[in-house]
Amino acid sequence: MFRYAVLALSAVAVVPGNALAGRGGGILRDAEVESIIRSYADPLFRAGGIPPASVRIRVINDPSLNAFVTSGSRMYIHSGLLERTENPEQLIGVIAHETGHIAGGHIVNRIDALEKAGISSLAALAAGIAIGAVSGRADAGLAVTSLGTSVATRNYFSFSRTQEASADAFALKVLDKTGQTAEGLLEFFHILEGQEYLASANQDPYVRTHPLNAERISAVAAHVEQSSATTHAPTAQMAAHKRMVAKMFAFLQTQGRTLQKYPETDQSVAGRYARAIAYFRRGNTAKSLPLIDGLLKEYPSDPYFHELRGQMLVENGRVAEGLPNYRKAVSLLPNEPLIATSYGHALIESGSPEALKEAAQVLRTALARDPENSFGWRLLGTAWGRTGNEGQASYALAEYALQTGEPSQASFHAGKAEKLLGQSHPLWLRLQDIKMEAQNQLDKK
Numbered sequence: 001m002f003r004y005a006v007l008a009l010s011a012v013a014v015v016p017g018n019a020l021a022g023r024g025g026g027i028l029r030d031a032e033v034e035s036i037i038r039s040y041a042d043p044l045f046r047a048g049g050i051p052p053a054s055v056r057i058r059v060i061n062d063p064s065l066n067a068f069v070t071s072g073s074r075m076y077i078h079s080g081l082l083e084r085t086e087n088p089e090q091l092i093g094v095i096a097h098e099t100g101h102i103a104g105g106h107i108v109n110r111i112d113a114l115e116k117a118g119i120s121s122l123a124a125l126a127a128g129i130a131i132g133a134v135s136g137r138a139d140a141g142l143a144v145t146s147l148g149t150s151v152a153t154r155n156y157f158s159f160s161r162t163q164e165a166s167a168d169a170f171a172l173k174v175l176d177k178t179g180q181t182a183e184g185l186l187e188f189f190h191i192l193e194g195q196e197y198l199a200s201a202n203q204d205p206y207v208r209t210h211p212l213n214a215e216r217i218s219a220v221a222a223h224v225e226q227s228s229a230t231t232h233a234p235t236a237q238m239a240a241h242k243r244m245v246a247k248m249f250a251f252l253q254t255q256g257r258t259l260q261k262y263p264e265t266d267q268s269v270a271g272r273y274a275r276a277i278a279y280f281r282r283g284n285t286a287k288s289l290p291l292i293d294g295l296l297k298e299y300p301s302d303p304y305f306h307e308l309r310g311q312m313l314v315e316n317g318r319v320a321e322g323l324p325n326y327r328k329a330v331s332l333l334p335n336e337p338l339i340a341t342s343y344g345h346a347l348i349e350s351g352s353p354e355a356l357k358e359a360a361q362v363l364r365t366a367l368a369r370d371p372e373n374s375f376g377w378r379l380l381g382t383a384w385g386r387t388g389n390e391g392q393a394s395y396a397l398a399e400y401a402l403q404t405g406e407p408s409q410a411s412f413h414a415g416k417a418e419k420l421l422g423q424s425h426p427l428w429l430r431l432q433d434i435k436m437e438a439q440n441q442l443d444k445k
């Protein structure tokens with residue numbers, strides 16, 4: 001299910017896909033999108049000697065063209081950059097370059113320099129973004145939407161030309177090592193070419209934070225000419241990339257723009273996928289369901305098509321009809337926590353005692369794999385609360401509050417859970433950790 005956390009004063013709204021509106025701010029979460037990006041990134045990480053599990057990748061809901069890394073090996077990619085890419089190689093090239101910044105320790109070096117200079121507010125910037133990504137909340141620690149407007153932030157994320165050249169060299173090395181062409185990186189540079197001469201307000205953020213010059217472009221072009229690594233994306237990978245771009249575009253743009261880009265004459269899988277989402281967002285199941293049913297007839301074992309059909313039905317009040325599709329999606333991807341979380345949500349919506357018990361079990365398993373999913377903790381609290389497990393419900397709400405930047409609420413719910421569960425309960429030690437972390441957050445305010 002396509003979701004994102006919305007910046008909304010002091011409250012967080014985790015909005016279902018059909019309610020997405022507007023652009024700017026928030027962390028996007030979608031199983032299909034994250035899976036495709038991971039399939040690009042993990043081979044590069046391994047080739048560069050970086051354990052894939054140590055790098056957290058998140059997509060920011062922002063139409064501008066940008067990507068960056070922060071301390072703690074966190075990589076952020078703007079949705080605008082994903083929508084702009086025409087093939088996998090372009091995105092792979094950007095990811096390879098950003099990985100170079102992680103491998104080179106450029107962010108850590110910059111934080112050290114800032115701390116030595118006594119600029120604590122900037123030194124804490126990366127940590128603030130990390131909090132927002134962990135919680136799925138853009139206003140926890142730092143509003144992601146403010147990144148593009150702060151001169152200090154822009155300076156913080158700006159890399160030197162030396163660091164950029166170093167990241168380029170790393171990217172070329174890992175692309176060669178994985179047998180992939182660097183043409184995508186060169187194409188991306190050509191997209192940005194010429195923006196160096198524009199006023200900063202008219203530049204894409206990527207140019208402002210990653211200075212580009214003719215020397216860098218020439219170096220990559222020379223490498224492409226000389227490299228024996230000429231492998232382009234296979235047909236299946238290209239098809240998956242087009243699906244990802246179509247899905248994001250349809251969920252984030254207006255129906256009119258989607259139908260303009262993917263008209264009825266476009267009978268490709270990506271085109272039909274985009275139109276199904278566009279009609280679904282407008283509540284037009286008469287058009288959206290036949291499109292997704294047609295795709296499922298051709299691809300009956302596609303988990304993401306089943307997931308979308310389940311979402312369409314559940315969010316239109318047809319929960320009983322949608323549950324089988326969610327169940328099928330989970331059976332096809334049993335280790336995918338985001339789909340399992342959506343299935344748990346649907347089970348809760350069904351309301352039966354048996355479904356609530358199953359929801360709690362499904363959500364516990366999903367959270368074991370994705371403990372940073374704050375929405376999952378809120379759902380688990382709901383499932384446990386409705387089945388009479390008040391102590392465990394309070395524990396889940398404490399986890400939710402801790403991740404969404406509400407330490408006082410986290411401490412309150414943890415204390416309530418302590419009283420209800422008792423010291424002998426397996427969750428007791430975790431509750432002590434939550435209270436300690438909540439106090440640490442309060443002390444920093």
